[in-house]
Amino acid sequence: MQNVVATQVKSCIANVFNKNNVKFTSMEVFITARRITLFVDNINALELKDSNNEVKGPNINAPKSAIEGFLRKYQKNEEDLLVRKVNNEDFYFIKRESCSFNIREFLKNQLEEMLKNFSWLKSMRWGEGKERWVRPIKNILCILNDEIIPVSFAGITASNTTYGHRFLSSGTALTVKAPKDYFELLEKNSVILQMDKRKQFILDQINKFTKEQNLQLEKNDYLLNELTGLIEWPIVLFGEVNQEKSFGLPKEVILSIVNTQQKYLALSNGKRISHFVTVVNVNNGEVVKGHERILEARLADAQFLISQDKKENLDYYVKKLGSILFHASLGSVGEKVKRITALSKYIAIFIPHASLIKVERAAYLAKADLATSIVREFPELQGVMGGYYASYFQEDKEVVEAITEHYKPIGPEQECPKSPSAIAVSIADKVDSLVGLIAAGEKISGSYDQFGLRRMTIGIIRTILENNLHVPIRLMIDKSVSLYSRLLFNKNTASVDKPNRKQISELVFRFCLERFKVILKNRDIRQDVVDSILYKIDINDLLTAEKRTVILDRYLSTPEGEQILSTYKRVSNMMSKARKSDGTTYSASYGKRFLIESEEIALSNCAITACKNIKQAIKNNHFNVALDELAGFAPFINQFMDSIKINCDSDKLRRNRLSLLENVVSIFHLVADFNLIQFKQWINAQAI
Numbered sequence: 046m047q048n049v050v051a052t053q054v055k056s057c058i059a060n061v062f063n064k065n066n067v068k069f070t071s072m073e074v075f076i077t078a079r080r081i082t083l084f085v086d087n088i089n090a091l092e093l094k095d096s097n098n099e100v101k102g103p104n105i106n107a108p109k110s111a112i113e114g115f116l117r118k119y120q121k122n123e124e125d126l127l128v129r130k131v132n133n134e135d136f137y138f139i140k141r142e143s144c145s146f147n148i149r150e151f152l153k154n155q156l157e158e159m160l161k162n163f164s165w166l167k168s169m170r171w172g173e174g175k176e177r178w179v180r181p182i183k184n185i186l187c188i189l190n191d192e193i194i195p196v197s198f199a200g201i202t203a204s205n206t207t208y209g210h211r212f213l214s215s216g217t218a219l220t221v222k223a224p225k226d227y228f229e230l231l232e233k234n235s236v237i238l239q240m241d242k243r244k245q246f247i248l249d250q251i252n253k254f255t256k257e258q259n260l261q262l263e264k265n266d267y268l269l270n271e272l273t274g275l276i277e278w279p280i281v282l283f284g285e286v287n288q289e290k291s292f293g294l295p296k297e298v299i300l301s302i303v304n305t306q307q308k309y310l311a312l313s314n315g316k317r318i319s320h321f322v323t324v325v326n327v328n329n330g331e332v333v334k335g336h337e338r339i340l341e342a343r344l345a346d347a348q349f350l351i352s353q354d355k356k357e358n359l360d361y362y363v364k365k366l367g368s369i370l371f372h373a374s375l376g377s378v379g380e381k382v383k384r385i386t387a388l389s390k391y392i393a394i395f396i397p398h399a400s401l402i403k404v405e406r407a408a409y410l411a412k413a414d415l416a417t418s419i420v421r422e423f424p425e426l427q428g429v430m431g432g433y434y435a436s437y438f439q440e441d442k443e444v445v446e447a448i449t450e451h452y453k454p455i456g457p458e459q460e461c462p463k464s465p466s467a468i469a470v471s472i473a474d475k476v477d478s479l480v481g482l483i484a485a486g487e488k489i490s491g492s493y494d495q496f497g498l499r500r501m502t503i504g505i506i507r508t509i510l511e512n513n514l515h516v517p518i519r520l521m522i523d524k525s526v527s528l529y530s531r532l533l534f535n536k537n538t539a540s541v542d543k544p545n546r547k548q549i550s551e552l553v554f555r556f557c558l559e560r561f562k563v564i565l566k567n568r569d570i571r572q573d574v575v576d577s578i579l580y581k582i583d584i585n586d587l588l589t590a591e592k593r594t595v596i597l598d599r600y601l602s603t604p605e606g607e608q609i610l611s612t613y614k615r616v617s618n619m620m621s622k623a624r625k626s627d628g629t630t631y632s633a634s635y636g637k638r639f640l641i642e643s644e645e646i647a648l649s650n651c652a653i654t655a656c657k658n659i660k661q662a663i664k665n666n667h668f669n670v671a672l673d674e675l676a677g678f679a680p681f682i683n684q685f686m687d688s689i690k691i692n693c694d695s696d697k698l699r700r701n702r703l704s705l706l707e708n709v710v711s712i713f714h715l716v717a718d719f720n721l722i723q724f725k726q727w728i729n730a731q732a733i
Contacts, residue, residue: 046166046179047076047240047274053164054083061155067148075238077277079211082238084224088148088189099127102137112137152194156187160198174200184208191223209234210278212327235278244273250281251322255312260320263311265304272308272324279324284309284337286318290344294351297429298419302343305425309340350418358438359431363409365416374485374533378412381477384528385411388473391524395516399465400443407447407466408473410435414448428452443467454504461508472508472516473525475501480525483556484533484549502560509587510564517585522553561587570598577717589666596668597717605676612679613719615686616706623703633711635704639697644688645705651681652708659715671716682709 051074059072068089075082102115105128116122119139127138161176168177176182176199187194187203196203206218207227213235221227228238237243247269251262273279291299299318303311309321323336367379375381389408393399414420414431423430432449440448447466451474454461462471482496489498509516526534526546534546544552558579565575578594600606624630640646655678662670691702713719 049166050074050081051076054081054159057159058083058085058155061159065151067151076240076274077236077238077243078275079277080207080236080238082227084227099129099138099140101129101131102126102139105135105137115139149189149192149194152187152189153196156194156196157198160196172200176200186221188221188224207231210236210326213278237278240273243276243279244269247273247279247281247324250279251310251312254281254283254320254322258312258320260312260314262322263300263304263313263318265310268304268308268310272310276324276326278326280326280328282323282325282328282333282336283312284321284323284333284340286311286321287337287341287344288317288319290341290348291318294344294347295429295433297426298347298351298423299344301423301426302340302347305423306343307336307340309336346422347419350422354417354419354430354434355437359410359413359434359440362413362416366412369415372481372485375481376530378415381481382409382412384525385470385473385477387528388477388521388525389469392472392516392521393465393469396465396468396512396514399469403441403443403447403466404469406440407444407451408470410440410444411448411451411470411474447471454507455500457503461504461511463512468508468512468514472505472521475505476521476525477528479505479556480522480549480553481529481533483553484526484529484544498556499560502557503564506557506561506564506587510591513588515586515588518557518587519550519554519585522550522557526550526553558584561590565591565594568595570594573722574598574601574717577719577721580718580721592666593668593717596672600669600672601722606672608679609672609675609713610719610722612682613710613713616682616709616713617720619686619691620703620706620710631700631703631707633704633708635701635708639701640705641698642689644685645702648681648685648709649705651678652705652712656712656715659712663715668716675713675716678709678712 054074055072061067062069068087069085070087071085073084075084100119103111112126115137116125116139121139125139127140128135129138130136163178165177165179168179169181170177171181178199182199182201184207185196185198185201185203186205186207187196188205193205194203205221207221207230208214208216209219209231215234219230219234221230231238237246255261286299286303296313296318300311303309303318303321307321307323309323311318312320312322321336321340325332363379363382366382367377369378370376371378371381386405386408389404390401393401393404411428411431414427414434417430417434419430420427428449428451432445435445435448443464443466446464447462447470450462450464450467451470453459453467453471462468478496479498479501482498487496487498494500508514509518526549534543534549562572562575562579566572574597575594578590578597584590601610620631635649637649640649655674658674659671662668662674689702691699691706693699693702
């Protein structure tokens, strides 16, 4: 929330300044839990003049009373009137004195407007006023150099006073004589305004303690930022984790209690969590003891929940999944388990060394922990606790790993599953959810993605690519669609209310393809190169497509690649002009009996050989060889273009030669759609 506010304040004022030509050297926003500070340095208003030096008056044919009223308003005489044309009509204008830009009034109006229209995720009213804000406003400070700007909002008018820390300062008003004094004055009264400085203040205290105790901080940047935003003068306290209460608990459970429930940072010796860190406003001897007692109670609760869960095996919990709803339109988690079990086995066929027995068992047990007490209390531990219980009940190691990792990757930086069973279950789980949610009508709008469909899709693609898998994505989507109940789809293809199975498959495939393009673009592969490989509607193997885009991207930067591209563009342009002038399209079939010149005979023979070799190379996944074939083909094409008069007198010869060139274009398209590659931009990019 603080980051959003900082961006909003800076953006709002910067836009207003730019629109009104107000110059400044720097603009910073500082936020604590109790104050928002906008600091603008070197506002330049000295040279700003009102740009509108003439005032428009009435039409020259207006009544005399209107003209006299206009002159009276601006205290001018008739000789001061000027005539100007506006939309072919004559109007009176008068010049007014150039006046200095009133920066104080400007700032007052703009800041009041910003406060009035500020957008909070949550806001409240207080007292008798109608204004809304995230918290009641107690004070406004606004000064330009050493002058007060009387900004007024929520019944409070700005002054040159502020207040220090709520507990650690005296509580008296502090007078700020100039903006440069503000930071130092606050720091003397126990307020660190800069977030980075507060964070470092916390880390310095933690680092000192960990060094003395030979411990290490368990990384949690999100929580560290949250703690930094809550306190104006961080006092760091260290407490001990009761080893008796935490004995036998998985590390992830302890971290979940410490980080998520209690908002503590955790310290460990590498193996076990031994201490916790909290940040407070005030410190006394009882504060740490109070935190330790609360944490002990939480750990004891977790011990109890796990001991209760262990009374039944995982098969027992799988049977309970039928009563847990997955989605209102998609049935229960129990039904989902049946689908991902079938889909996992299908995907396993394309994963080297995958055991169908292990994959089936892992998929069957993957969601069992959702019915356990510990996961109902700590939802973020799903998967982790399933693996823990599977290990406790002596399931196969690969099955345990698959249950633990099947949710991965959750974020762009998290590792993908590596074992065959984990890969199969992970992909199946995500594909099933993606297909079902899209079929159920869940949409993505801008940044709104309630069910994480983008993240899910990127996870599927990353898992396939990073494990070098040739999984047929279209067939996998079709299989997933077939596993859903018929009630979810519409049999009537003419209806627009509900898409049928085929339409859902196409929607999901297109969605995956768009995410795939984003992944390739993020690897600095040109968008037009990506499009040239992915233009085929029957693309099925993402790994092969990825490798081809990388190879083509590199190949086009070589002299051979540039020759291929320039040759293609030469032929393509010729065919475009011919199609346009003749108003017809040309077949790639041509008559050999009409080939009379040696250059066109040579081109025809080379085309037949190149076509055969390129098809074989692509079939064998030797994409570099296919490109080399095109490079060897290019000189024959250029020789033909240089030597043969295509637009000859004989209409039969002309059409046959154009059909031969159409055949040449089709051979290029066996490799990629070079028409989608922007030739000029490519050459410019290489030159740069």
